[in-house]
Amino acid sequence: MRVVSAGLALGGVELLIDRRAFQRGGPFDFRVYEALRGRPARRMAAASTVSAVAMVQIVASLVVVAMGPLSVVGRWVLLVALGASLVVRQRRVVGGDGAEQLSEIVLLSACLALLPYPGEARVQLAVLFIAAQLALSYVAAGIFKLISPVWRSGEALPGILNTYGHGVAWASYAVGRWRWIGFAAGWFVMLFEVIFPVVFVGPPWLVAVLLATGFAFHLGCAVLMGLNSFVWAFPATYACVLATRALLGVG
Numbered sequence: 527m528r529v530v531s532a533g534l535a536l537g538g539v540e541l542l543i544d545r546r547a548f549q550r551g552g553p554f555d556f557r558v559y560e561a562l563r564g565r566p567a568r569r570m571a572a573a574s575t576v577s578a579v580a581m582v583q584i585v586a587s588l589v590v591v592a593m594g595p596l597s598v599v600g601r602w603v604l605l606v607a608l609g610a611s612l613v614v615r616q617r618r619v620v621g622g623d624g625a626e627q628l629s630e631i632v633l634l635s636a637c638l639a640l641l642p643y644p645g646e647a648r649v650q651l652a653v654l655f656i657a658a659q660l661a662l663s664y665v666a667a668g669i670f671k672l673i674s675p676v677w678r679s680g681e682a683l684p685g686i687l688n689t690y691g692h693g694v695a696w697a698s699y700a701v702g703r704w705r706w707i708g709f710a711a712g713w714f715v716m717l718f719e720v721i722f723p724v725v726f727v728g729p730p731w732l733v734a735v736l737l738a739t740g741f742a743f744h745l746g747c748a749v750l751m752g753l754n755s756f757v758w759a760f761p762a763t764y765a766c767v768l769a770t771r772a773l774l775g776v777g
Contacts, residue, residue, distance in 0.1 A: 527595040527604070530632050533758025534607055535587035537626070540754075541580040541614060548576045554618050576617055583610035601640040608633040624663060625759035631659050632763060650773060657770040660763045661723045664740075668719030677716060680709025687750060697750050715743065725767050727776060737764050 548554045554576075586607035593600040611630055639645065639652035671677040676685070684701040687694070701708040718739055725733045741761045747753040 527632070527636055527762075528591050529758055529762035530629050531587040531590040531595075531604070531607060533625075533755055533762065534611060534629055534633070535584045535591070536758065537611075537629075537755055538580045538584035538587065542577055542584075545577045545580075548617075556617075576614060579610050579613050579617075583607055583614065586610060595636055595640060596644060601637075601644075604633060605637050605641060608637060624667070625753065625755040628659065628663060628763065629755070629759045632656055632759075653766045653769045654773065656763050657726070657766040660760065660767065661726070663760075664719040664722040668716050668722075671712075671716045672720065677712055680705065680712050683708040683712050694750055718743065726770060726774065733767075733771070737761075737767070740764070 546552055548556075550557075586603045589603045590600050590607060593603075595601050595604050608630065611626075611633070615626065615630070635652040635656050639648040671682070674682070676682045684698070684705070687698045687701055701711075718736070722736060722740070725736050728736070741757075741764075744753075744756040744760050748757045
């Protein structure tokens with residue numbers, strides 16, 4: 527939970543840095559909210575209000591990091607951090623990602639398990655649920671890619687790395703110059719995501735390989751695509767995978 531909370535704090539900082547996006551004319555202008563939601567933005571219309579909520583998210587998340595989610599203060603502040611994250615997400619409407627969704631699932635599961643006090647059965651259920659959500663996230667993403675002709679052809683990664691928002695010049699040049707790199711990397715990602723559930727029943731050495739691969743994959747997403755939150759959200763749940771193996775009696 528400390529790792530997920532640290533990622534949430536980082537996300538709040540990024541919101542403050544990019545707070546102009548919530549002002550008039552920006553991609554998160556309150557009029558975008560009204561157009562997509564079909565109702566007035568009202569209290570969350572002002573960019574300054576979003577900034578204030580982001581500050582609450584940062585402070586609450588750092589308190590959880592410092593005090594831990596099992597402390598009395600920590601577990602109640604965890605609820606505050608989740609609430610602030612949901613409020614900002616509701617206002618932004620577009621621009622979310624899988625890491626943000628997984629972080630909120632983890633926080634919600636933790637709140638249900640720890641509030642008003644930690645319960646052993648509830649904690650175990652939360653661990654199992656988070657591990658299942660992680661596996662589902664990978665498998666769903668892998669299947670989506672496998673049925674996509676663009677991914678199967680190896681054109682997906684070069685296309686992504688060639689964009690302004692999710693690419694760097696040297697990586698874009700490399701996959702453009704040597705097409706086999708994009709093809710091999712794309713298939714590697716797809717196969718990793720589809721076979722990930724093996725971690726629940728596979729031998730320890732294979733589990734170590736898959737989890738290390740997952741961490742390297744998300745680190746690569748951060749370095750090459752600017753998806754910093756993925757490093758904090760997904761690997762933070764790997765502990766639940768190991769705990770699930772223990773609960774299932776898998777050595």
